[in-house]
Amino acid sequence: xxxxxxxxxxxxxxxxxxxxxxxxxxxxxxxxxxxxxxxxxxxxxxxxxxxxxxxxxxxxxxxxxxxxxxxxxxxxxxxxxxxxxxxxxxxxxxxxxxxxxxxxxxxxxxxxxxxxxxxxxxxxxxxxxxxxxxxxxxxxxxxxxxxxxxxxxxxxxxxxxxxxxxxxxxxxxxxxxxxxxxxxxxxxxxxxxxxxxxxxxxxxxxxxxxxxxxxxxxxxxxxxxxxxxxxxxxxxxxxxxxxxxxxxxxxxxxxxxxxxxxxxxxxxxxxxxxxxxxxxxxxxxxxxxxxxxxxxxxxxxxxxxxxxxxxxxxxxxxxxxxxxxxxxxxxxxxxxxxxxxxxxxxxxxxxxxxxxxxxxxxx
Numbered sequence: 001x002x003x004x005x006x007x008x009x010x011x012x013x014x015x016x017x018x019x020x021x022x023x024x025x026x027x028x029x030x031x032x033x034x035x036x037x038x039x040x041x042x043x044x045x046x047x048x049x050x051x052x053x054x055x056x057x058x059x060x061x062x063x064x065x066x067x068x069x070x071x072x073x074x075x076x077x078x079x080x081x082x083x084x085x086x087x088x089x090x091x092x093x094x095x096x097x098x099x100x101x102x103x104x105x106x107x108x109x110x111x112x113x114x115x116x117x118x119x120x121x122x123x124x125x126x127x128x129x130x131x132x133x134x135x136x137x138x139x140x141x142x143x144x145x146x147x148x149x150x151x152x153x154x155x156x157x158x159x160x161x162x163x164x165x166x167x168x169x170x171x172x173x174x175x176x177x178x179x180x181x182x183x184x185x186x187x188x189x190x191x192x193x194x195x196x197x198x199x200x201x202x203x204x205x206x207x208x209x210x211x212x213x214x215x216x217x218x219x220x221x222x223x224x225x226x227x228x229x230x231x232x233x234x235x236x237x238x239x240x241x242x243x244x245x246x247x248x249x250x251x252x253x254x255x256x257x258x259x260x261x262x263x264x265x266x267x268x269x270x271x272x273x274x275x276x277x278x279x280x281x282x283x284x285x286x287x288x289x290x291x292x293x294x295x296x297x298x299x300x301x302x303x304x305x306x307x308x309x310x311x312x313x314x315x316x317x318x319x320x321x322x323x324x325x326x327x328x329x330x331x332x333x334x335x336x337x338x339x340x341x342x343x344x345x346x347x348x349x350x351x352x353x354x355x356x357x358x359x360x361x362x363x
Contacts (some may be wrong), residue, residue, distance in 0.1 A: 003028030004073065007038055008053035011124045013109060014102075015053040016204040016232060017066045021197040023234035027077060036129050047358045064358045066201070067098075067316075070194065081237075083194045087245030088320070088328050090188050093335070094195040095317040096255065097187060101198035103310035104262040107297070108170035108213075109206035111158045114150045116212035122146045157295045157304030165300030172298075173257060174221035180250035181223045186231070189248065190239030196231050203228045245328070252338055259341035261297055266314055267347070268293035269306040274350040277362075286353070286360045312353045312360055321345070 006022060006029055008015030022029045032038060034052045043054050046062045055069045056062055063072050074083055085091045113121050123135070126142025133141070158166065180187075187195045207213040208228045218225045230236075272290035289305040321344075324332055336344050352363035 165298035
């Protein structure tokens with residue numbers, strides 16, 4: 001049977017997440033650069049909109065979204081251990097970290113790329129799209145492509161007013177993660193899980209590989225840089241996760257930062273989602289956003305888009321929480337209290353979400 005095909009790029013946030021997982025899982029896969037021709041001939045006809053990564057399963061099924069790609073491969077491969085933690089508390093915390101990496105660390109990732117590495121990024125996009133033309137032509141092609149991504153930064157809340165807070169928060173995150181890695185080779189212990197591959201998204205493609213933040217990470221957080229390179233390369237496990245379903249105490253500062261920064265944005269997004277639902281048709285596709293919300297990072301505030309997709313990742317974390325038995329739920333509640341957010345336990349989405357035809361929709 002043929003292997004898997006990953007259509008992606010080194011410069012892509014989420015391609016790194018999928019690539020690191022596939023390497024760890026040790027399945028047969030080829031990576032195909034997503035040139036203009038690949039978008040024209042494969043991605044747009046199959047998926048309907050320009051997005052990477054996209055994966056072809058061995059039977060030809062096309063899957064988009066990294067969590068879906070990983071879930072499809074896990075279902076097809078009788079390999080152990082699972083990418084998900086065995087313990088229910090570990091699984092819940094892993095989903096929280098998945099939410100944080102996919103949908104909040106995108107803020108510093110996009111800031112550092114487009115504030116400090118703009119021309120470099122245009123050249124990267126041009127080389128991706130048109131590898132056979134001259135560097136000058138690539139730069140012009142990349143500039144046309146990259147303007148869309150550059151224009152997204154204000155919608156994420158990246159403004160001159162918030163940049164000092166974003167940088168202070170990110171550097172504090174690097175310090176917290178460095179301390180964690182002094183005691184543990186991966187996020188939840190001795191082996192990689194979905195949370196580790198989610199962290200690879202921002203930390204590899206943007207924050208290690210891009211020149212300015214890469215130099216920063218190597219200088220102030222060399223342990224994180226080493227972990228990023230190691231995990232992206234295939235993340236060889238050291239030992240099983242703790243059999244008692246415990247969660248490393250050294251994750252607490254990262255969870256505290258998540259609850260302090262990301263949770264209020266999610267609450268505000270839920271409120272706008274509820275208003276949108278009042279006139280939405282059953283099964284409707286969700287818009288990419290519902291309006292604007294305030295965000296606050298290290299005391300710096302701005303307006304940002306109330307993006308829809310974080311609610312889908314939040315749903316995964318809420319589902320993992322709801323599946324806990326009473327004793328484990330009490331442990332989760334104690335951890336959330338230590339993280340400064342008892343509010344999480346009362347969060348509810350006003351409607352369930354699903355993925356349909358490669359788009360986010362009402363279930």
